[in-house]
Amino acid sequence: MPAELVEALKRNEASAFERLLAQHGAMLYRVALRLMGQREEAEDVLQEALLKVHQNIQAFDGRAALTTWLYRIVVNTALMRLRAQTRAPEELFDTAGPLFTEDGDYAQEVAEWAMPPEQLLLRQEALGMLQQGIERLPDLYRAVYVLAEIESLPYRDIAAILDLPVGTVKTRLHRARLFLRAVLADYFAAGKGPSA
């Protein structure tokens, strides 16, 4: 099925691009949206990425899966655009994890989280806060986070898409999670969260 789609794309059939959008459009849009943060910018990224697919499909040799190749084009297109903008420095993470004493114990007690899964409104609020946190991540950490957490891609695939060692992918994901956890901590800490 993917091979058939690739062949149709190589023949430049308009219907093949419609199929591409139908089959992979949602995942590509999600990645572009989470990386760029704005719908309009995500659409611009997708437009540019689809153009690159059109221009480079003849060179696609099938060594990587089509989805991996598509992810790579969208992520690289988004990162190229983000490079032109001023983004968060990596020092952001210095205060992201818990603080420890010299003995390696917590400097402050870790609060219990109150997670209200059944309260949709509060959950939407929390998701909004999470999205804001994702937008504050440095670009390459955000790319890893989006591909791992939101798209659930295996570390190996993410490493191939971003051209990074697997160990670096894992480290960046862990640090991104620690940062996002810290962003959400005030919200979810029992007694501090929103009053239901």
Place this chain on the structure above:
Amino acid sequence: MTSWAWLMGRFRTWLFKLEARLSHPRPSVGMQHCRHVIELIMGYLDDTLEPAERRAFEAHIADCGNCWRFLRSYRATIALGQELRDEDIPSDVRERLETFLHNRLQRPS
């Protein structure tokens, strides 16, 4: 319903701690620092720790309220992030992209 779910959650937590405590009565040497435990959380959740390391991790978690709560909040952060997966491409965006492609494909390259 809410209090029932909360009670069940507390019960599961208690069961997990009890099981870990019975399986590993004494924390092993080398896993005494919470900082080290935080570094291993991802490996624990990915199930890539060595068996001895995993046992030591679980023994520490069972005895340390801070690490236990940290693990729960780390898991909750992951679960919340995964909810962002539901986003679909809006129909108007898809239509504009199809029009864009249609126009570009008709142009001689």
